[in-house]
Amino acid sequence: MAKRRGAHDRAAEIWREIVADAQDGIYACEQLAIHYEHRAKNLSRAAEFAQLALAKLRRQRSASRDAYLAARSTRLEQKFLHRIARLQHQMRVSVGLAKPLALSRSTGES
Numbered sequence: 444m445a446k447r448r449g450a451h452d453r454a455a456e457i458w459r460e461i462v463a464d465a466q467d468g469i470y471a472c473e474q475l476a477i478h479y480e481h482r483a484k485n486l487s488r489a490a491e492f493a494q495l496a497l498a499k500l501r502r503q504r505s506a507s508r509d510a511y512l513a514a515r516s517t518r519l520e521q522k523f524l525h526r527i528a529r530l531q532h533q534m535r536v537s538v539g540l541a542k543p544l545a546l547s548r549s550t551g552e553s
Contacts (some may be wrong), residue, residue, distance in 0.1 A: 444455060447537045451482050454474070455475060455478045455482075458471040458475045458478070459471075459476045462495070465503075469496050472492045472495045473492075473493070473496050474490045474501065475492040476490075476496065476530075479492060486533050487534060490531065490534070493523050494523075497520065500523065
C-alpha cells in the first residue's frame with residue numbers, strides 16, 4: 444500500500460522487514476532491488492538484493508518437490524539473472540569499463 448501511495452521510502456522499510464520471511468522474502472528482495480535501482484539509484488545495493496532473491500529462490504526450489512513451484516522458480520530465476528546481468532552492465536558503464544561500440548571499418552578509400 445505504501446508504494447501505491449507514493450511513499451517509496453516507507454515501502455522500502457517494510458520490505459526490509461519482510462526480507463527474512465520464508466514466504467514473502469523473495470518478493471521483498473525483488474521490490475528492494477527495484478527500489479534501489481530506480482528510486483535510490485544505488486545499483487550495487489540493487490544487485491545485492493537481486494542476488495539475495497536468487498539465492499532464496501534456489502534454496503526454496505531445492506527444498507521442494509512441487510513441479511509447479513519448480514516451473515515458476517525457473518521463470519523467476521531467469522528474471523533475476525537478467526536483472527543481475529543488467530545491473531552489472533550498468534555498474535560497468537557508470538565507471539567507464541564497458542566495451543566501446545565497435546567502430547566501422549574504413550572502406551580503404553583515401
